Amino acid sequence: MARGGAPPASPPPPLPPSGPEPLPRRALRKLLLVLGSLLMSLYASYCLAGAAHVLTREPAPIPVAPGEEAAPGTPRNPFWPPQPGGEGDKRLPQAVIIGVKKGGTRALLEFLRVHPDVRAAGAEPHFFDRNYERGLTWYRELMPRTLDGQITMEKTPSYFVTKEAPARISAMSKDTKLIVVVRDPVTRAISDYTQTLSKKPDIPTFESLTFKNRTTGLIDTSWSAIQIGIYAKHLENWLLYFPIGQILFVSGERLISDPAGELGRVQDFLGLKRIITDKHFYFNKTKGFPCLKKAEGSSKPHCLGKTKGRTHPSIDQKVVQRLREFYRPFNMKFYQMTGHDFGWD
Numbered sequence: 280m281a282r283g284g285a286p287p288a289s290p291p292p293p294l295p296p297s298g299p300e301p302l303p304r305r306a307l308r309k310l311l312l313v314l315g316s317l318l319m320s321l322y323a324s325y326c327l328a329g330a331a332h333v334l335t336r337e338p339a340p341i342p343v344a345p346g347e348e349a350a351p352g353t354p355r356n357p358f359w360p361p362q363p364g365g366e367g368d369k370r371l372p373q374a375v376i377i378g379v380k381k382g383g384t385r386a387l388l389e390f391l392r393v394h395p396d397v398r399a400a401g402a403e404p405h406f407f408d409r410n411y412e413r414g415l416t417w418y419r420e421l422m423p424r425t426l427d428g429q430i431t432m433e434k435t436p437s438y439f440v441t442k443e444a445p446a447r448i449s450a451m452s453k454d455t456k457l458i459v460v461v462r463d464p465v466t467r468a469i470s471d472y473t474q475t476l477s478k479k480p481d482i483p484t485f486e487s488l489t490f491k492n493r494t495t496g497l498i499d500t501s502w503s504a505i506q507i508g509i510y511a512k513h514l515e516n517w518l519l520y521f522p523i524g525q526i527l528f529v530s531g532e533r534l535i536s537d538p539a540g541e542l543g544r545v546q547d548f549l550g551l552k553r554i555i556t557d558k559h560f561y562f563n564k565t566k567g568f569p570c571l572k573k574a575e576g577s578s579k580p581h582c583l584g585k586t587k588g589r590t591h592p593s594i595d596q597k598v599v600q601r602l603r604e605f606y607r608p609f610n611m612k613f614y615q616m617t618g619h620d621f622g623w624d
């Protein structure tokens with residue numbers, strides 16, 4: 280007999296009584312089962328709804344500049360939905376059209392999009408002025424997918440006059456190529472005013488807004504329509520962060536009179552093959568502007584929308600003259616800084 284053998288077995292616990300359980304116990308078990316499966320199905324539908332929300336959650340709405348219109352054929356939020364089956368990756372822009380408001384920035388971007396190696400965000404992201412706190416990941420999400428060798432672009436004309444924009448763009452990449460479409464500051468101011476007038480027909484006249492004191496002829500430089508046109512002053516901010524060679528100045532006037540010529544310069548600046556030529560444009564007499572024979576991704580002719588190329592109100596010529604005098608020294612300085620005479624005088 281083994282040493283330390285097992286102690287004598289204690290009597291087994293009494294078995295539960297076989298046969299049907301008492302009624303309240305059975306009912307309780309059933310109730311627990313029903314409750315359990317109810318909870319399980321609730322949890323499953325919660326998880327499915329959550330996943331669907333993550334999959335379809337719309338990015339925060341993108342503010343579109345007043346008077347700004349989306350690219351043709353794009354929905355109200357042109358960043359949404361994302362392009363189905365888009366190939367390539369979303370990248371931060373390597374080139375940005377930073378200004379100027381009413382310079383012809385939409386025309387330039389629409390024309391550039393015809394190039395197979397250019398992909399651009401449809402609306403204005405306003406990242407470096409209004410949405411900077413959302414972060415670069417948010418910004419990148421707004422960009423279209425690009426393949427290797429393609430250039431990602433966006434345009435937001437207010438960057439040019441935003442104090443913080445040069446440092447912020449440089450922090451993203453100091454190699455970012457910058458494009459500024461400039462236009463005679465007097466016509467630009469009238470264009471700016473025309474846009475505001477189209478939304479608020481009750482605003483004072485252009486003439487009265489121009490002056491701090493009409494008798495002395497003192498110009499109100501705090502009025503943004505006037506302020507934006509002091510290009511030399513705004514450019515100084517950019518030159519603290521970017522060499523002049525990294526900024527291309529496009530003539531807003533030539534973009535209308537010779538779009539292919541200006542697009543040639545832009546393609547060279549971006550290191551692109553000169554694919555957009557005069558064959559891509561025709562002059563639309565009704566619109567009074569050059570239009571594309573074929574828009575990007577379409578076989579149809581395409582002119583810019585009604586908000587581009589508005590009829591300006593007629594302005595007192597004395598006021599126009601006074602404004603020309605006001606801008607002259609700033610224009611001269613700007614020609615000197617850019618090494619280019621834009622011929623506004």
Ligand SMILES: Nc1ncnc2c1ncn2[C@@H]1O[C@H](COP(=O)(O)OS(=O)(=O)O)[C@@H](OP(=O)(O)O)[C@H]1O
Nearest residue numbers: 380381382383384385386470568569583587588589
């Ligand atoms: N091809 C073509 N078609 C239509 N319009 C053209 C074109 N090229 C340049 N422009 C000029 O673009 C001006 C509007 O400039 P922006 O697009 O920079 O305006 S905005 O700042 O984005 O609101 C717009 O200004 P307004 O004429 O005052 O409406 C046009 O003169």
